[in-house]
Amino acid sequence: MLTTLLALAATLASPSAVPAPGDDPADVLREADRAFFRATRERGLEGWLAAFADDAIVFPPSGPLAVGATEVRRHYAGLGGFPPKGFLWEPLEAGLSAAGDFGWTLGHAGNDASGTTAWNEGRYLTVWRKAPDGGWTVVSDCGGDPRFAARLGGLGGAPATMGRESEHTFTSAAGDLVAVLGSWWASDEEGAETGGKYLSVWRKTAEGGFELAAENGFAQAQR
Numbered sequence: 001m002l003t004t005l006l007a008l009a010a011t012l013a014s015p016s017a018v019p020a021p022g023d024d025p026a027d028v029l030r031e032a033d034r035a036f037f038r039a040t041r042e043r044g045l046e047g048w049l050a051a052f053a054d055d056a057i058v059f060p061p062s063g064p065l066a067v068g069a070t071e072v073r074r075h076y077a078g079l080g081g082f083p084p085k086g087f088l089w090e091p092l093e094a095g096l097s098a099a100g101d102f103g104w105t106l107g108h109a110g111n112d113a114s115g116t117t118a119w120n121e122g123r124y125l126t127v128w129r130k131a132p133d134g135g136w137t138v139v140s141d142c143g144g145d146p147r148f149a150a151r152l153g154g155l156g157g158a159p160a161t162m163g164r165e166s167e168h169t170f171t172s173a174a175g176d177l178v179a180v181l182g183s184w185w186a187s188d189e190e191g192a193e194t195g196g197k198y199l200s201v202w203r204k205t206a207e208g209g210f211e212l213a214a215e216n217g218f219a220q221a222q223r
């Protein structure tokens with residue numbers, strides 16, 4: 001129950017070529033993610049922001065979601081010194097819609113400024129949409145707390161109430177892959193509360209239902 005509720009974190013290359021037989025079709029998104037990294041390494045903040053779609057949504061550490069290009073830029077520019085020197089990431093998993101127009105990458109981030117790569121404990125989840133020119137743009141990106149869906153910090157007892165609210169969705173053209181962005185919360189019997197944000201990706205099954213394909217999230221001091 002806890003996992004279901006809480007888990008429910010430039011110039012891009014245009015990896016639109018048909019993959020060779022035996023390759024994972026989602027490799028196009030792994031390559032797009034790596035191109036995103038290269039652009040950020042080369043151009044810093046502007047390389048990072050160039051990857052995002054005009055309607056992209058991201059996750060500030062507190063308060064509401066940042067919606068649209070202006071708010072996305074304001075959020076990252078306001079972090080001060082983003083991206084940090086040596087910032088890097090690498091996709092570990094990826095998924096693609098049946099039509100190849102929408103998908104996600106899940107990976108780890110770290111820093112190599114010291115000369116040795118140190119990977120963070122958490123994971124990031126990035127949602128991608130194919131652009132009219134055949135390249136890929138980011139519609140959402142969420143860095144996650146490794147304790148997400150495993151710990152409810154801030155509660156003095158077992159959770160008495162739990163919930164979540166969907167605030168935005170992005171969907172593949174055929175509706176077979178859906179990204180859901182929103183808030184989660186929980187409270188104990190004494191009234192103490194905790195909550196935060198989540199990003200989940202759901203895939204339509206052969207039976208017509210949906211199953212969770214990827215997830216990320218974190219706690220916030222202020223919802």
